[in-house]
Amino acid sequence: MRMLGDSVVESVVQTIEGGRLFRYDCKSPEESATALLEKKFAETFGFKYALAMNSCSSGLFVSLLCAGVQPGDKVAIPAFTFIAVPSSIIHAGAQPVLVEVTEDYVLDVDDFEKKVKGGDVKALLLSYMRGRIPDLDRVREICETYNVVLLEDSAHSLGVLWDGVQTGQFGLAAAFSAQSYKMIDGGEGGIMVTNDKETAYKAMMYTGAYEQNWQKHFGTQDDESLIKSMTHSYPAYNFRMSNLSAAALIPQLDQVEARVEHFNRNYNLLADMLCDHPNVRIPQFHPKMRPAADSIQWEFVDLGKEQIQSIQQYMQSAGYKMEIFTGENARCYWNWRFFECAEECPFTKQLLQRTVDLRLRLHNTPQTIQETGKTVLAALDKFC
Numbered sequence: 020m021r022m023l024g025d026s027v028v029e030s031v032v033q034t035i036e037g038g039r040l041f042r043y044d045c046k047s048p049e050e051s052a053t054a055l056l057e058k059k060f061a062e063t064f065g066f067k068y069a070l071a072m073n074s075c076s077s078g079l080f081v082s083l084l085c086a087g088v089q090p091g092d093k094v095a096i097p098a099f100t101f102i103a104v105p106s107s108i109i110h111a112g113a114q115p116v117l118v119e120v121t122e123d124y125v126l127d128v129d130d131f132e133k134k135v136k137g138g139d140v141k142a143l144l145l146s147y148m149r150g151r152i153p154d155l156d157r158v159r160e161i162c163e164t165y166n167v168v169l170l171e172d173s174a175h176s177l178g179v180l181w182d183g184v185q186t187g188q189f190g191l192a193a194a195f196s197a198q199s200y201k202m203i204d205g206g207e208g209g210i211m212v213t214n215d216k217e218t219a220y221k222a223m224m225y226t227g228a229y230e231q232n233w234q235k236h237f238g239t240q241d242d243e244s245l246i247k248s249m250t251h252s253y254p255a256y257n258f259r260m261s262n263l264s265a266a267a268l269i270p271q272l273d274q275v276e277a278r279v280e281h282f283n284r285n286y287n288l289l290a291d292m293l294c295d296h297p298n299v300r301i302p303q304f305h306p307k308m309r310p311a312a313d314s315i316q317w318e319f320v321d322l323g324k325e326q327i328q329s330i331q332q333y334m335q336s337a338g339y340k341m342e343i344f345t346g347e348n349a350r351c352y353w354n355w356r357f358f359e360c361a362e363e364c365p366f367t368k369q370l371l372q373r374t375v376d377l378r379l380r381l382h383n384t385p386q387t388i389q390e391t392g393k394t395v396l397a398a399l400d401k402f403c
């Protein structure tokens with residue numbers, strides 16, 4: 020079975036047959052799958068510039084550099100996020116500042132305001148962990164008031180809208196992930212977006228557009244004198260995407276809306292089955308957002324650690340990879356031993372230790388979702 024569909028297989032085969040797998044081994048952007056992906060991504064989701072990279076992690080790091088984050092600067096993040104997020108800040112020489120999340124697993128805007136009031140937080144790297152978004156209107160207001168640069172970690176939020184607008188449109192720059200567990204699957208991959216020309220060109224340089232290779236990107240014709248002045252002015256990494264990943268991703272952009280519908284339908288089906296159980300609390304999505312729910316989280320209430328572990332083991336033996344945010348999980352901030360965390364976030368810590376994380380998959384059907392729901396309810400019956 021072709022899990023990602025015939026169009027993906029055909030696109031990749033065509034790129035292999037063309038023999039040009041390196042984005043700069045092409046004469047023009049029209050011949051490069053990577054440049055074509057960038058153009059299509061920008062057009063589809065309404066961004067001025069898109070830059071394909073090897074990962075979203077690279078995109079986050081480059082966004083911080085483009086925002087002028089300097090060694091020693093403080094960068095706020097929600098305390099519930101993936102290890103890549105604080106890591107990008109540490110790689111930039113800066114210091115993560117952890118902010119509590121609410122019972123809906125999103126940035127606690129009151130705690131955020133408290134932490135930026137002192138005036139020494141340079142940026143907010145707003146991670147939309149598991150595609151959940153806080154009150155973005157308030158977040159933007161606070162950022163403006165305290166002069167905090169807003170950067171969006173949109174790794175997990177392709178298809179997620181705030182007030183009808185795709186996330187990634189609200190800050191200076193954002194990065195999406197195209198790793199296999201995300202909405203579009205390039206194996207690995209990331210796409211940084213911005214509507215700011217200087218940020219886009221700078222990012223291109225950091226990502227590794229050496230010599231005149233900027234000519235092989237769309238959008239560089241907007242201001243050739245600016246981009247020429249930037250060439251070799253920034254230390255270059257190689258964070259580029261391969262044409263192979265790009266070829267796999269191009270046809271998937273047309274499928275995002277259908278995938279969002281599929282995931283949301285399955286999410287609602289499962290959430291409806293579980294929400295009335297007295298030991299389960301399903302978090303809410305903000306009414307101004309449209310989710311793209313390719314995973315589900317819920318909190319176990321009035322259950323002890325051992326009961327939760329027994330339920331997890333029951334689910335695992337039934338073939339479900341149901342995770343709890345405990346042990347060595349890379350999303351538990353207390354496991355990030357590479358930096359000394361100045362602040363504790365006790366609410367977040369307690370919440371996560373009672374939280375389940377279950378991926379929904381493209382191949383799920385209403386029947387398999389119903390089986391999942393029944394298995395969770397059977398586990399609850401057995402151990403509660």
Ligand SMILES: Cc1ncc(COP(=O)(O)O)c(C=O)c1O
Nearest residue numbers: 074075076101103148174196198
């Ligand atoms: C919230 C979040 N941010 C960032 C990343 C990093 O993305 P990538 O694996 O593409 O570097 C991930 C990946 O799982 C993620 O879930």
